[in-house]
Amino acid sequence: MSKSDFPPEEFADRLARLRQAMSAAALDWLLVFHPVSIHWLTGSDAKSYQAFQCLIVPVAPAPTVMFTRRSEEAEFHDDALVGTLATWGGPDPEDPLAAFERLVGRLGLHEGRVGMEVPAYYLHPHHYLKIKALLGRALVGEPSQLVHDLKLRKSPREIAFIRTAAAIADRTVETLAGALRPGRSELEVAAEIFHTMLAAGGGQPATPLNLVSGPRAAFSHGAPTERRLCLGDTGNAEYCVPYRRYSVTIGRQFSIGPPSPRLRALHDVVRRAGDAAIAAIRPGVAATVPHEAARAIIAEAGLDAARVHLTGYGVAPAFPPATAEPVQLFAGSPYRLDTGMVLSVCPPVFITAERLGVRLVDNVLVTDTGAERLCTAARDLIVV
Structure with missing residues (x-):
């Protein structure tokens, strides 16, 4: 699948419905880790779920931010609908959580109410613990089914x-x-x-x-x-x-x-x-x-x-x-x-x-x- 499998209007409707659900849950940001959730919202078919990745969704009508390893940069650019693409890694090893912390600081997530998906397979326990420590009081919930429940009824x-x-x-x-x-x-x-x-x-x-x-x-x-x-x-x-x-x-x-x-x-x-x-x-x-x-x-x-x-x-x-x-x-x-x-x-x-x-x-x-x-x-x- 890629962004071309559905018209842009369908992706826009999915994002709008997610933002409505986030608003109802009093969330300013949602951290999305499940590749099915990322796929449903962006069209991405990348194998980036093998390493740390995160789609950051603001409740405000601002661009989404896809954070993924650099080796998937071309695929996300060509085949996915993301507002901003940020990457980690490259020719030399890099701690993805250190790069993620810098991104979180630039976006100002500490100043809002953040929800986080916690999927069964795609978020390493050490990464989960580091993100909880990084966000502190800004992390107010783990609505892991928020996106999944929205996609149960098929178009x-x-x-x-x-x-x-x-x-x-x-x-x-x-x-x-x-x-x-x-x-x-x-x-x-x-x-x-x-x-x-x-x-x-x-x-x-x-x-x-x-x-x-x-x-x-x-x-x-x-x-x-x-x-x-x-x-x-x-x-x-x-x-x-x-x-x-x-x-x-x-x-x-x-x-x-x-x-x-x-x-x-x-x-x-x-x-x-x-x-x-x-x-x-x-x-x-x-x-x-x-x-x-x-x-x-x-x-x-x-x-x-x-x-x-x-x-x-x-x-x-x-x-x-x-x-x-x-x-x-x-x-x-x-x-x-x-x-x-x-x-x-x-x-x-x-x-x-x-x-x-x-x-x-x-x-x-x-x-x-x-x-x-x-x-x-x-x-x-x-x-x-």
Whole structure:
């Protein structure tokens, strides 16, 4: 993605909405660290999240300031919408926090009320502590979801990108089904999925592909290995498919040869649980409602203890290492669903003692009347 993927008016609207939220929170400045937040506000696709970076947003109608390492200067200049670009580093090592302190002094952040994102992956604890000490009383809050909550409802152009990602995901499921056969390694199957994804115009996934088989079938997030598929294996594949950073997730179960009655029964439970969750999705309902609908199906089958993680989550856009947005289909979720949200629905059942797991992952768009499934790939058990 870059600034050219959306009209300038859409970026201006996003910034205006953020400034309204900052004003409501009585903030003069917001320090933005999450690459998804920076991407949403500026269009940046840079790998600068690997090192210290910060987008400084004033509540006043003044230019934003992007602070990043010098090696990303050209990319931010050409592909991102930032008011002012400040860099650190270069041919010789430089402490980014020393340069950041000078920038904070020039902007006068000490004289205002500052909020700071504290993302899970992209702010080193030592940097976090130094920034807290640097700002002192001026740091009045850590509204880490302020930007993320604003982007949960997707614009028409964002939805168009997500539909393209879903169409590419459908093609990868066809590839998965065609690549499965005895003697092929998990890595060989994964290679064909990646080839289809990239050749069709998708980008690099934000998360590793999960593909397991045989005795590894109970690994809920196992990476593909050199293990070769054998007659009698079951397994599953689950992965992220992006288009211009806007991602969907897809997951399907397979059997090499006739599936066992146990596998068919588990697949039926998981499929009905997913159907129940999707049927419960509509604007205004609590995010816990579709979760409880899926959970009831799984519990009725005596498998409640085999639910290894949440029923679903918001997706798009994404940077490594995660795809999820803060809205989650899980017990205790504080969110309500709204038109324009995009959700991954994935109620899993994994049983360690049986070395068996079943996963079906689909994506839905919350519409005015319910949920629209975005991927059209069959949800049947893939039998080779």
